Amino acid sequence: MQPFTSLTAPACPLGLANVDTDQLIPARFMKRSRADGYGGVLLHDLRFDEQGEPRAAFPLDDPRHAGARILVARRTFGTGSSREAAVYALWDYGIACVIAPSFGDIFASNAVKNGLLPAQVSDADAETLLALLAGGGHLTVDLEAMAITLAGKDGSGQPQQRFSFTIDPVRRLQLLNGWDDIDLTIRHTAEIARYRSERARSQPWTFPEAAEETRPDQAVQAMKL
Amino acid sequence: MSAVPRTLFDKLWDEHVIAVREDGETLLWVDRHFVHEGSHHAFRKLDERGAALAEPALTFGVADHYVPTRGRPVIADREVAGMVERLSGNARQHGFRLFGLDDPAQGIVHVVGPEQGLTLPGLLIVCGDSHTSTHGAFGAYAFGIGASEVAHVLMTQTLWQRKPKRMRITVTGQLGAHVSAKDLALHVIASIGTNGAQGHALEYAGPAISSLSMEGRLTLCNMSIEAGARCAMVAPDDTTFAWLAGRPFAPSGAGLDEAIGRWRALASDASAVFDRDIVIDGDAVAPTVTWGTSPEDALPISGRVPDPDAIVADPARRAYIADALGYMGLAAGMPLAAVAVDRIFIGSCTNARLEDLRAAASVLRGRKSLVPGLVSPGSSLVKRQAETEGLDRVFIDAGLTWADSGCSMCVGMNGDLVASGERCASTTNRNFRGRQGLGARTHLMSPAMVAAAAVTGRLTDVRTLPQLEA
Structure with a gap:
């Protein structure tokens, strides 16, 4: 996984609350392989009408926010379905950081595992950022310092305002280091094996008998309905 | 035994700990892993690493997300047919039990697991589907995970987690006639909001919960993800044990008696402290x-x-x-x-x-x-x-x-x-x-x-x- 340390990029104010993962990627696009790319279907049904035409005034397609790599949204971003494809859609579009007052738990976990930073700010700071970015603008998101600064519109201006954000400290370290969970887990192989044999001994029912094919009559009977 | 009073969730958590990292991340054992057609990203990750499925006997596949509901066994849509076939192929390749389109016990994963007795009290259950919280109705620690985590479970039968906070919703009184667990669930979500239980393991308690059937408890735990809960649960009781007896994968005979003996301890201690404790008036819930x-x-x-x-x-x-x-x-x-x-x-x-x-x-x-x-x-x-x-x-x-x-x-x-x-x-x-x-x-x-x-x-x-x- 690619580490995340600091990012200065155009930021798009997506002034929506409750952006669920069904919005981030509608279910009908999830049959595709990752190799085909998910960026084009990010927020598809909010960006395009039923004829496939771009909807006027959708922030992501507003030229003032072209090239956005940071999104600012309102509360409970990424709630709902556990689909990691919601993160793939953001990432493949180019988004590496979402700033919002709260996130769906599974979304935040999926985001970090793909190198995307979910930065949590207060409701008031989210509103301020949305207002400041209305006409376009760049943000610098510094994960080491857990700080967001508004940069000049060309990305080189003096920082004007500073906001702090929060993130679970473990997730912060994972992002900063680009750690891969599986590599970490392999170091615990012996402990896993010990745990497994103890569990099989003390609670054997947690390992079900090798499954015979279920006979329908037996299963229905077992339902005791 | 620990002298510190523990919640049901604390007990489930403690029982699954394999290792704790310095930063607090905890490696947990997974007792049941359900996969479905949407799990293809995770199997791809497995193949990319050339890794083997760690525990085929603890992995169960169910064809549910894409299967047609009419005209079976024909699948008219080629893309949909491809999704269902990919799951079958992964089941064959990795040797896990599949409740596929042609299986008499096929159904929705969160219905099939309990029905088959695969879902049991005290288990840690995961699936790449947010509504995995459903299985907590049996006093299990059950939660939805994303594709990266599914891949991790496939390869190791474990997961790294940070311990969530504990929350209890006590529902007093009784639900009225024609008022169901679904009405209660919607009432709870409207009361606390879609992030009302965020970051928390949620336990339901109280007389209105004890009176619920297993089906009602499953509905309530299912909808808890819509209140932002990481997982939801109801302490197992005689309703739970009676429901489980005789199911194909549940223990039976002396094994069941022994298991029930253990399961009876799966309840929050009387003086256990919750990070959030909420009371809802069950009598006041309307359709x-x-x-x-x-x-x-x-x-x-x-x-x-x-x-x-x-x-x-x-x-x-x-x-x-x-x-x-x-x-x-x-x-x-x-x-x-x-x-x-x-x-x-x-x-x-x-x-x-x-x-x-x-x-x-x-x-x-x-x-x-x-x-x-x-x-x-x-x-x-x-x-x-x-x-x-x-x-x-x-x-x-x-x-x-x-x-x-x-x-x-x-x-x-x-x-x-x-x-x-x-x-x-x-x-x-x-x-x-x-x-x-x-x-x-x-x-x-x-x-x-x-x-x-x-x-x-x-x-x-x-x-x-x-x-x-x-």
Whole structure:
């Protein structure tokens, strides 16, 4: 996984609350392989009408926010379905950081595992950022310092305002280091094996008998309905 | 034994700890891993590493998200057929048990797991599906995970987790007649919001919960993800143990007795402390329906569609409501009971168990539906049993379509869709924009309330229909 340390990029104010993962990627696009790319279907049904035409005034397609790599949204971003494809859609579009007052738990976990930073700010700071970015603008998101600064519109201006954000400290370290969970887990192989044999001994029912094919009559009977 | 009083969740957590890292991340053992057609990204990761499936005997596949509900075994849509075949291929390659399209016990993963006795008290259960919280109804630690985590479980049968906070919702009193676990779930979500339980493991307790059937507890734990909970649970009791006895994968005989002995300890200690402790008055819960595009947008059926202009203090909230009403095609202030529906859907991991079908059928028996609708049982075994009881005839005679089992019109992946602009009374779990199809307008409610809406053609308090069977 690619580490995340600091990012200065155009930021798009997506002034929506409750952006669920069904919005981030509608279910009908999830049959595709990752190799085909998910960026084009990010927020598809909010960006395009039923004829496939771009909807006027959708922030992501507003030229003032072209090239956005940071999104600012309102509360409970990424709630709902556990689909990691919601993160793939953001990432493949180019988004590496979402700033919002709260996130769906599974979304935040999926985001970090793909190198995307979910930065949590207060409701008031989210509103301020949305207002400041209305006409376009760049943000610098510094994960080491857990700080967001508004940069000049060309990305080189003096920082004007500073906001702090929060993130679970473990997730912060994972992002900063680009750690891969599986590599970490392999170091615990012996402990896993010990745990497994103890569990099989003390609670054997947690390992079900090798499954015979279920006979329908037996299963229905077992339902005791 | 530890002297510190522990919650049910603390006990489940402690029992699964393999290792704790310095930073607090904890490696947990996974007892059951359910996979489905949507798990293909994770299997790809497994193949990319050239890794083997760690525990085929603890891995169970269920074909549910994409399977057709009509015309089986033919799958007309080639892309959908490809998704179902990919799961079968992964099951063959890695050697795990698959409840596939042709299996008599096929169904929705969160219905099949409990039905087969794969879901047991005290287990840690994961699946790449947010509604995995459902299985907590048995006193299990069950939660949904993303594709990266699914891959990690496939390769190691473990997961790194940070311990969530503990939250308890105690429901006092008893739910009234024709008020179900679904009404309670919507009432809770409307009370605490979609992030009301965020970061918490949620335990339900109290007399109204003890009185719930296993089906009701499954519905309640299922919907808890819509309140942001990481997982939800009910302490196992005699209702739980009686339900499990005799199921194909559950322990039996002396093994069951031994297990029940252990399971009885799975309850929060009397003096255990919760990070959040909330009390809900069960007597006050009314039949509840949603009006907006988030499950927290729920009100008693006697209510009116909210008026955004009445919200003075919170412009973001005002804009949200106005936007939701625009999408839903509703006028501010109109009585919810005046909202006409175009179709109904009875199905999903939330509300398609036998008890749900019986509740809907008891309203529809001898009546006609004024709108078209689809009834998709939670599993193929539920379907068989419903047919044995003649419930299928009730639905068909009412003018509804009796279909096979799958996620169907809840998630709209298999082609069962609500048309754009159509309004659907639905027993499902999410009224998100476009969830049931592009432009679809979803109102969530209980099976009995959906049946009532079918009979009158509008959102209706089921208690006001004449000659209801008790």
